[in-house]
Amino acid sequence: MKDNILIIGGGIAGLEAASQLLKLGYNPIIVEKSDHLGGHVADWNRLFPDMTPAEEVVSRLVAETSEANIFLNTEISFVNKLKDSYNIMLSNGISVITGTLLFATGFSMFDASKKEEYGYGIYNQVMTNRDLEHWFNTGKDARIPEEGPAAMGFVHCVGSRDEKARNPQCSKVCCITAVKQAIEMKQKFPEAMIYCFYMDLRMFGKKYEDFYISAQRDYGIRFIRGRVSEVSENIEGKLIVKAEDTLSGKPVKVTLDLLVLMAGIVCNPDTCKTAGLISLPVDSDGFLKSRDNIADITESPKEGIFYAGACTGPKTVPETLAEARSAALEIHNYISRKK
Amino acid sequence: MGKLYDELAKDYRIKEGLKTCINCGTCTAICPAAEFYKYDPRKIVDIVQSKDDAEIEKLLKSDVIWYCGECMSCVTRCPRKNAPGLVLMALRNLSARLGYFVNSEKGRQLYPLTKTLTGNILNYGYCVYPDTFKWEDHVESGPVMKWHLEHKEDSFARVGANYKGTGPGILRKIPQESLDELKRIFDVTGGTERIETVYRCSEEKAKEMGMDMDEYFEETFTHISPGHLNGEDE
């Protein structure tokens, strides 16, 4: 009989791991709390740096995992530790006995309304990176007029690198996402004046710097080095954004028609809840704690429990996919060793 | 690392107000002083953070640490939980203690401030008091205020104040034994010593500038050299 492997989370990490585990001859069971597969990536439109449609990535993974057992709209109700395995009760009444669990629970996006001074949910013309992707996908959002905004801005580090927001960590992908979205907006609305308010631009990945150079040179996107301090609304409903232009050491303000907040990546609270069922430790950054943050990122300190993707920290799509493959291999080695 | 930095580090306002600064500028962006003075609180915090004693000494002797209005708007916004306003207060405190304040025009204003405010506290028990609030020094308070001060006994009585009266109430006379307690608090906590330091350094500076103390008061209270505010050449 094929070994059961319970995968918590049907985002790209869970799907990629399931696809690999199928190929290795196992029986992956995916438990997904929402009604669709693909997680956050399914809500996205295009992916940096090659503008790959997100839908392509998700549909390939879904096709590759058609043989897996997948439960949508399902959560883990409770877990009983048996001698060498776990008996896991799902919210749909099914119980699964497995020696191996893979956390692919991903992340939550920071709730941008918690940065009160930016007025998300209060000022009409403030949106998040996710809202903008939604608009790229559907074309529906009252905040973006047909002729486009005359001037708009992107605020980096919203709920990232922010002790007040209880997330001192860098979310890693927002810098490049802002540059990507700024370019996309400029492509749609070439006349728009587009500003990015940043503290540092962390262009760490493959071709990211090229992307940034292109945003500057080819698209004329204006980068202001200063963290946005305050957003307010004027009588015409336009936004007034205040920051320091730290390169000149002067306060700077600008009136905008649209402001996009680059909401950061925080640990999914449901992850912590599920991790609590089996007493998995949480690291000081709020994400799940690996056995070792360099050599063993995909292994938990508990035997038989593995991680893939953003449940251990902010990751890009290719990093998540690579980690999911790595986790599948770790699981394979673990099960082979036990037999 | 430097002696001045070590002195600053003992101040609870530095312990509270300066963890690590990332130079993001959220403080300067909304700072009322940065908007009108040639002033950038971020840079000041960065200098203190550098622990460079030579630079800190320059700060302590400069006008720039006296521009802050202590509104603390910066505190709300700092993503690293710093309080630039508290850092400025610690710098001013050290500048006053070491007598460095007399080296700058804005620093020298500590003399009229100390004389008026600590005088009001020790003599009357209030920070602001009608008998020492001269309309001529506050012409912008307008003709109604002038009228009010000219008829202050009657005007205060009209709105039910207990001006100079016994017992509780608005502007009551604070009993002498309470004023004596305030004086002893000043003696015990370094308040009196601070007043003496400010007076001594100011008197030396006045002598150097060839003024008596009344002239020095007037000069420091009213004189504005061009160059502090935005849009002015030095």
Next chain:
Amino acid sequence: MDFGFKISPSSAVNLDNVDLSLYDRLAEVEPDIRKCIACGSCSASCPANRFSGMSVRKAILGLQRGKEKEVAKMLSTCMLCGKCSMVCPRGINTRHLILSICKFYKED
């Protein structure tokens, strides 16, 4: 009435009021001006910097913030030695750029 003090103008750079038409025309000829990442290598290596405050980084920023006059004044202290071109990590031909800036902003 003179109260002995006055209402001061704001020091805030108001980006709404910055006219960038000339800058945009300059950028058509010198597209690399937009590539500056404000690293400061140019200012650090500039032999005029310590005497006059000359800085290509600040000049570029100044143009983006509508401070043409200050920039023109600053650039008059440049000796065109070209050291900044050698150190620019973004490969901007700063020497050429300075000449173009002078040409463009002289016309006005």
Next chain:
Amino acid sequence: MIYQGKQKIWADYQKEIPDDHWYYVRSCIRQNFFPGAEKMFLEICRNVLKKDFHENENHTTCGGIAYHCDTIPQETVMTIVARQFALMTEAGYENYVCSCITSFGNYIEILETWNEFPELETKIREMLWKACRREFNKPKYVAHASDLIYKYRNLIAERAKFRLVNKHTGEPLKVVEHIGCHYSKMFPSKGVGGAEYPYVLCGMIESWGGNVIDYPERRHCCGYGFRQYHVKANRGYSISNTHKKFESMEPYHPDMIITNCPGCPYFMDRWQYAIAEMEGKTYGENGYGIPVFTYEEVAGLVLGYDPWDLGLQLHQVAVEPLLDKIGIEYDPARKYEGVNHKDLQRPELPGVLRCC
């Protein structure tokens, strides 16, 4: 503007304010410039709502202004505050309410600092004992007086004779609220509604029938800046900041301004006069200014107290156009009279700002 978004934030910052038995301390600035406000506060709390508010003649300034003008060391202001707490303790109270925002910020900052550095509290206790032979308990609750009027706002509305409504048009008055910086900017959780969208005054305005205006520079400081006003040479800072606020609120044509800070009504009132004299510019209708009130004065007005009993004659900006809008009756002839109709003459009229 999405009102529900603000409501969500307000829900996060509600304080459990004790209902009764308060030890009350006064404000230096308000006693000097808006004495009627404090009188009204005790009148409402004691006589209208029958609450217990104790005042002790021996309390003094908290030293906050001197501290923020950098003229006294931190230990001095802390020990003055410790003495105030000792007076409260001796009087048998645990709830402490102050009239002043600078004081409120001062008390909260000191208590928070002691929490973080208990050795400093010990040192201050020793200093207080040495200087005054007094001991103290820390208050169980520190409130600002506006927190209490906020808490009682609906009780006041039930007894109100007037509402913040234009009687000619039936429209709610457009009200600007201005919160003192030291109310919640340092410790957002200590203020009703937090630091970005404080609700303490909005709640009163809504309860009493007005409409709150949110304008771009709403959160900005009034421009007091302590030493930036107390030294004449620095007043350019002060007036420039106030000027910026008025320029920002001007397009909304506010009918009135309500503040909860001692300095703010002084500056927003007086600087309108100075701006008019310096630049010829006025912000109200027909050459008048926008009247600026303390929250107690407004509470007094809606409860039907005589404007001159409230001390509104001490405002530089004339309040009469607003009283007419609401329909509050007043006797112009009695505006500047003393007790028992004593003739105190009248203030001069300003050159530019229209006054009554």
